[in-house]
Structure formats: structure tokens, C-alpha cells
Amino acid sequence: LFAQECRFIAGTMTVEALPPPGPVEIAFAGRSNVGKSSLINALTNRNSLARISRTPGRTQQINFFDLAGRLVLVDLPGHGYAKVGRAKVAEWSKLIAAYLKGRPNLVRLLLLIDSRVGFKEPDLKLMELLDEVALSYQIVMTKADEMKPDELEIARARLAIQLARRPAAHPEIIITSSRSKAGIDQLRAELTALIDR
Ligand code: GDP
Numbered sequence: 001l002f003a004q005e006c007r008f009i010a011g012t013m014t015v016e017a018l019p020p021p022g023p024v025e026i027a028f029a030g031r032s033n034v035g036k037s038s039l040i041n042a043l044t045n046r047n048s049l050a051r052i053s054r055t056p057g058r059t060q061q062i063n064f065f066d067l068a069g070r071l072v073l074v075d076l077p078g079h080g081y082a083k084v085g086r087a088k089v090a091e092w093s094k095l096i097a098a099y100l101k102g103r104p105n106l107v108r109l110l111l112l113i114d115s116r117v118g119f120k121e122p123d124l125k126l127m128e129l130l131d132e133v134a135l136s137y138q139i140v141m142t143k144a145d146e147m148k149p150d151e152l153e154i155a156r157a158r159l160a161i162q163l164a165r166r167p168a169a170h171p172e173i174i175i176t177s178s179r180s181k182a183g184i185d186q187l188r189a190e191l192t193a194l195i196d197r
Pocket of ligand 1 (some may be wrong): 002030032033034035036037038040069078142143144145176177178179180
């Protein structure tokens with residue numbers, strides 16, 4: 001599936017302009033610079049997607065990418081970036097909340113966390129919202145190549161403890177690196193399995 005053609009469908013900054021629900025959707029969220037564009041590129045073996053998401057104006061949008069008409073990857077705007085200011089963050093939060101609440105074909109959200117950094121306030125806020133709307137989310141640790149295996153294990157355990165305190169159960173934390181490609185095949189397999197459920 002991930003070897004198939006991946007096509008940009010739409011980018012929107014307003015709830016009204018969301019594309020109509022089609023195939024199964026998987027959303028990607030994370031703080032700016034977490035490595036979201038790099039991960040989407042690594043999954044799809046392409047560079048063009050990130051380029052679209054980074055085109056000025058499109059960074060603040062929800063961007064939709066179609067994989068062979070069977071799966072849609074949804075790139076949510078990066079949250080909690082100091083430079084954009086509170087008003088902008090509030091605007092994004094509203095758009096994201098509206099999308100997450102009202103999307104019947106959205107089956108999972110991948111919350112990207114920098115392996116070296118862990119959860120930050122904006123991540124916890126998003127997790128609260130996800131628990132509220134009862135959307136299944138999975139933690140994907142990024143930039144694993146930056147850490148030694150034992151440090152990585154400690155970081156994963158720390159995240160798992162914090163997750164365990166939350167109300168819902170969660171799919172297993174995945175450790176990835178777009179640079180070394182660690183975890184990329186595993187993530188592809190998990191996402192593919194979500195289509196046929
Ligand atoms: P985004 O803002 O979340 O889309 O993040 P990007 O994909 O643009 O990546 C942000 C920065 O992290 C860039 O400088 C990337 O080169 C770097 N980066 C992304 N993925 C990895 C990775 O797997 N390993 C390392 N070491 N750096 C990464």
C-alpha cells in the first residue's frame with residue numbers, strides 16, 4: 001500500500017472546507033519540529049508530501065493525502081509552537097478539535113513525540129481532548145537514531161507510565177527514526193492492518 005501513489009487531496013483551514021469523509025483516515029499530530037513531515041515522507045517513500053505541508057500557508061492547514069484510494073493520511077498542523085502566538089494556537093486548536101470530534105472515518109491518531117524530549121504541555125492538552133472524544137491514539141517516538149538503545153528504553157518506559165495513568169487503553173508505543181528507518185516497516189504494517197478491520 002505504501003508503495004502506491006500518494007496524492008495530495010486537500011488542505012483546509014476551516015471546518016466547512018473539510019473534504020467529505022472517504023476511506024479510513026489516520027491523523028498525524030505533534031509539536032512543530034517533532035519530525036512529522038520526515039515521518040510521513042519515510043512512510044510513503046516520498047519527499048513531495050512534506051514539501052506540500054511546508055508550503056507557506058499550508059503549514060497551518062489540515063492536509064489530506066490519499067494512498068491508492070484506500071487510506072488517507074491526515075497531517076495536522078504542529079501544535080504549541082511559541083513563534084506563532086496564542087491567537088493562532090487557539091485557532092488551530094479549534095479547527096483540530098472540530099475535525100477530531102466529527103470524523104466518522106478517522107480510526108486513529110498518531111501522536112509524535114521526540115524521543116529526547118517526552119511529553120510537553122501541548123501534547124498533554126491534545127491527549128485530554130482525544131480522551132474526551134474517545135479517539136484511539138498511539139504514541140510514535142521520533143528521532144530514535146539520536147539515542148542509545150538503553151536511553152531509548154528508559155524514555156519509552158517513562159512515556160508508558162504516563163500513558164497508563166490516562167483513562168483509555170492505547171496501542172503499543174512505536175519507536176521510529178526517519179533517518180535510520182527504524183520502526184517504519186512496523187508502522188506501515190500497523191496502519192495497513194487498520195484498513196481491513
Ligand atoms: P516537523 O516540523 O514535525 O514536520 O519536523 P521535520 O520533519 O521538518 O523535522 C524537524 C527537524 O528534525 C529537521 O531538522 C529534521 O532533519 C530533523 N529530523 C526529522 N526526523 C529525524 C530523525 O529521524 N532523526 C533525526 N536525527 N533528525 C530528524
